[in-house]
Amino acid sequence: MDFDEYIRIAESILGHVISKEQRDIVQHADGPLWIIAGPGSGKSEVLVLRTLKLIFVDSVNPKSIIITTFTEKAAKNLFNRILNYYVEMLSTQPEYANVDIYGLRIGTLHSLCNDIMLDYKCPEYENYRLLDDIEQTLYIYEHSNFVKSTNNLYLPLCIRLDYLFDQFDPITGSRGWSNHERLPNRWRRCKGAVSLFNRIVEDNIDLDLLSAANDPWNILLNAYNEYVESLEENRRCDFAHLQEKFLNFLNSPLGTLFLQGDRSDAHPGIRHLMVDEYQDTNPIQEAIYFKIAEIDHNICVVGDDDQALYRFRGGTVECMVNFDRKCEQQYGLHFDYDRWQKFLSKNYRSHEGIVTYYNQYITSFELMRMEGARVNGKPLLRAESSIIGDYPSVAFITGQTIEDTANKFASFVRDLLNNDIIQNPNQCALLMKSVKESPRNAFHFAEALRNIGIVPYNPRSRTFLDQIEITSALGAFISIVDPGMDALQSVRGDEINKKVHEWVGSCETLLQENQNLRNYVNSSIESIRNKPRDTWIDVSILDIFYRILSHEPYITWKDDPERSYRLGKLSSLFEAYSSIPLPHVPGSNRGFLKTSSEIDGKISLSWRIQFYYSLMGLLVSAGINDPENETEISPIDRLPIMTVHQAKGLEFDFVFVYGLNQDVKQESTISLENDLAQFRRNPSISRFNGLQKSEQDLIRFYFVAYSRAKYALIHLVPKNHFKNGKLGFIDKNTREFKNIVRKLEA
Template sequence: MEFQEFSQLLEPRLGYRIYNTNAAGEIILNEQGKIITHTNGPLHIIAGPGSGKTETLVLRTLYLLFVRNVDPKSIIVTTFTEKAAKNIKERIITGAEYFFEHHPKLQESIDIYNLRICTLHSLCNDVMQEYHSPDYQNFRLMDDFEQFLFTFEHSNLVQEDDHYLPVYEQFDYLFEKYDPVSGYRGWNNHQYPPNKWALTRAAINLFNRITEYRINLNLMRESGDSWRLLVEGFEQYQEQLTHFQRCDFSTLQSKFLEFLNTPHGRLFVDGDPENYEMYPRLEYLMVDEYQDTNPIQELIYFSLSRNAPHNICIVGDDDQALYRFRGGTVECIVNFSQRCQQQWSVECTSRYLNTNYRSHEKIVEYCNEYLLSFPQMNMPGARIQNKPRLVFGSQVHGNYPSVTCIRTNTKSDTARQFASMVKWLHDNNKIQDYSQCVLLMKSVRETSRHALQFVNELKNQGITPYNPRSRQFLVQEEIAVALGAFISIIDPDLEGIRYMRGGTAVKNNIGRNVQQWIQEYQRIAPNSAELSMYVNEATRRIRQKQPQEKLKLSMAELFYLIISRQPFSNWKEDPERTYRLGKLSSLFEQFSAIPYFDQNRRSNRGEIWASSRGGYASHKWLMDFYKLFVTRLMAYGENDPEDDEIIAPPNHLPIMTVHQAKGLEFDFVFIWGLSQQEDDEDESIHIECDYAPFCQNQIQNNIACHDKSAQDKIRFYFVAYSRARCALIHLLTQQELRISRTGDNQTGFGIIGRDPNRFRQIVHFI
């Protein structure tokens, strides 16, 4: 297919052309057209909010397939989340089907389903499985929940706390935040190590960053006792992963990087000229959301693109980097051109998508001015050099206060004003559906400190909130009943809680939750004869067990038999209940799979043994069940189901974190709690700065920790503000507004930056 036909076929679908012709009939490409048709060499696309980056990525892929005739197996597209990958894949398939309608014969030569469109983690896992990597075969890939359990159980950094005390002192900032297990903030008494839950969280943080930042272990080992002990703890953890054939997400990337330098890895990248149909060469790599890439991912992408002419295309926006807490370093996108020069001695082509097709002109102006009002964003290396401002290009017009600040005296007043305004918008036909609005917050837990008052005021107005990340998973009826029934079988007298170590506060907290679950089960038991008969029979069988006799059923099997009975079989007709029960089943399976040693027996957590006197489950197993599984669920919570196909159900008002809202847009964006004073620096930045002397092959920007912290907060708010189409409404109390205007470098990141005068012509105050 010729390019002009390709473009002409697209025009009625897009509503615009990606090229024009001059008087001489020559094709003049616009910026989007130049990106789509770029074929050789590294390409750096800097795409601002609302600029159509996903559409451009889709069109570029279709161009390679239908105009350049690139084999679909030779193209890889990666993005940050499974949801985003699914969206891109569906749009590419829809576009391809449109071309097939006009050129049916192309369907014989282009198998669109041979494209790899996935997250990087999925790519690493799938390719190593397909190519039978001996270092990964039969390994179990653990998610965050399972990694926490495994680290708690098998990391010496957690178990041998006295030995590793210098490490905890070195990284004491990892223990400063509120600990939901102990109920305290910080590490109060340095004569004793922090509790093991806090140690596990810290160990995972430290271990993941060692892998993701490509740390030189020998250099770190030689830098003092605390560093030597950290390396010792990391190497012991890696040995345990190998011994038990487990792999976390960070280690997965390390294994994949090593795989790429094996014969099978070279076959995947270089292809086989003699068997090209089976093993084509990798020709094009496209990476979405590159601003959240970390150093090991950067090295993987460069390894995948190592063959000239190095056709790697990265898409992202440094001003929307949000995931440093997961290892992302904005320097990867800021320094991409330099890295191409350093790695391959080639020039990188940079293209800018800076026309915002989403927001009202005043919102675009506000976002531009907001970013530039901070000196930290003008530091060398903070942003991509010579980056242009956002340009207004949307169809949203109107002479009304599109950037507004509603000031009240208290949070309760704010919540009432918010709910009343949403109701007014709906009743006056400014919106047709409540899902056209969103409330963005830092935390959406339904507690008095966070979202609860807003939820209640919405309900008072007859508006149904949609808040799947409210962390209310454990109080849902079907979850409480299932846990209550399970505990009624394995620990009918709650001996496991009585014998559990971990402090009175922890035991009392667990006890209260367990009692509530058992009460929920007992409430429904009289009307659920099938379930209550099974619980009674299973309890009786355990009572008959001989000392140290193994129970016939595993933990997971016992749970499955519970939820196979009424009322669960009826509840499964409800999609949300089904999702929650499925999620709880998965958590049971993950806990069951954790290997451990019980009375010198190698076992796994799913195997339950009778106690030394018989008639009861092992006290050690019960204590570990409460200590590991129940406490982990209570402390960190689980989210309710989220439908990847919808942002919110019809006529529900979504309440979201800024991270949830990334990539989305809403007509009316309400923002609460983003302008509060924050004088703490993110622990991820501290780790990054502490690890910097040991990083391999990474261009570092010489920016101090406190300035990096400020930049991250500014980006966080920028992402929130740029979600709005018609109106951006700040919700503040008078006290918070005073804080935002202090001008201190550590405050004022939320509403109008450090210079209120700069925004008087933009922000309308109510």
């Protein structure tokens, strides 16, 4: 099949003509490909068409193509689209039926690293347990000497990096770390350790440079090395070290076989790599990608520097902005901009007024016009949507207070429904920085919606621990393993004590209405009471937890999707805690219970105290989100309240944005990035200081929010938020904002 024939078939499937800028990308042959794709420009469609072009026109073995995405959901959606197009093409091109489309490697980089190393039986990764974020946090809490230490060995490091311990701590109910003569509390150090250990890997830090530095960097290196040694001893691997192991694999003989192949169908080698959402790539991922494409230089990156959001996960927009320089540095190429750089600048999503507005917004800041802030030569977006109409596509609603503004917002949504402008609440979305249902964030907006009969959908409201199915299940478990909460008396932490008493009280209320559950709890307490001291109990904590859920009302609650999701997440948390090995005892885990060596009929006091500090401390300190159904954005009859990060990649008919009053302050993630920059294997070439990076990140944050809207973008601005110098307004100028944006009387 030649290219022209392929395009004719593709256009007949799509039902529209492929634009010239899209066609140029699809037709690209070999060599690097740098695609800067603005919001709503059809980048997913281009990735699908380019993948199938490689297979149908260029006869590339699907096993020789790797496509990485930012989320598993995006990977699944992308593969389904490729599969659907492939099936459609087979109806007119049956000779391609022997193509194994399932041979494509599509997924997040983490999932691909895991799968490829398992496929190739990488000795450095076989029989390892991969820790998710929760398990890693619990593991570090239990195994890191930096976290467990009670002496001041690590105090100089904490003082040097004090910004890591300056956040609000739910366990103590305080903000900051006031007494620098003592270590921060254990949970604060745990969160700091997670950030430090991950960033050492993600920023591709040279440990030799770190070793050659003076204290406190030597202290950090020792803490990090102890953590890595512990992981290896217990055959555990976190997501950051998964990438490091994969990079080492690529440089091994097995990795050479994977990359170069041996001309067999099992090992055809890798010929093409495509990376989606490249603007959120971190330095070690960049190193992996350039290693994968080392042979043919067929690395295609797709993204938008204006939509970089994930610096807190190690992502650095530098990778996207300086892709051309990296190609020249890594491969010794003279970058051919005419052939290798492509812009997708037609927006097929939004009303022209919205596109004009966020073009004005992103270019109104001098900081975004400076060299290195954005990709050079980037054109403005052009509106190509079929959405038209002479109405205020960009507007604002204001009230005297947050509560007043929220009520006007809810009334406006009700009017949209009553006038059949929208048919369902989920055609709208409310976007904000934090969706916690507190008075300064989502509370008033959620209440205003409820008051007019619209139920908000807000799985990240941090109300997981307030739900009856969660509180009662935790209370039942605690009642069994620590009847009377004896061990809790030894636990320092007012918030842990408060929550545990609430959970046990919730359980006692439930037991009065459910005789079978009460019988199980009482019989379990009695069974443990009859055990002699220093004896292993024949049930694990998972057994106890699952038996609690096998009684009413949990059986009925499992039929409720939301309650079922929550109980499933709580089960996962118990499983994660159960899997944590005891320090210096490889092969052990926290899931097995033993009676006290000193008292008959009691679970080990040290186990109970550690359980409160560790798992219960995690629940209290982390503010667990509700689990989210990845198959749907929001139930059709509910209005989603989302963070901008949640909304990334999505679109809604009406988008409401709250919180246009952000001050610029240097984020701790940027402070850590700057502090570690001196030790990177590939030094940063950014010319911006920490405050400038923070401001750029906030500007991009609002750009992502504004570009989600299709028909209308509506700002929600209480009167006291109209202050010059705040982010969210064009050029941080509220007068300019009011000149451009129309006020709605709701």
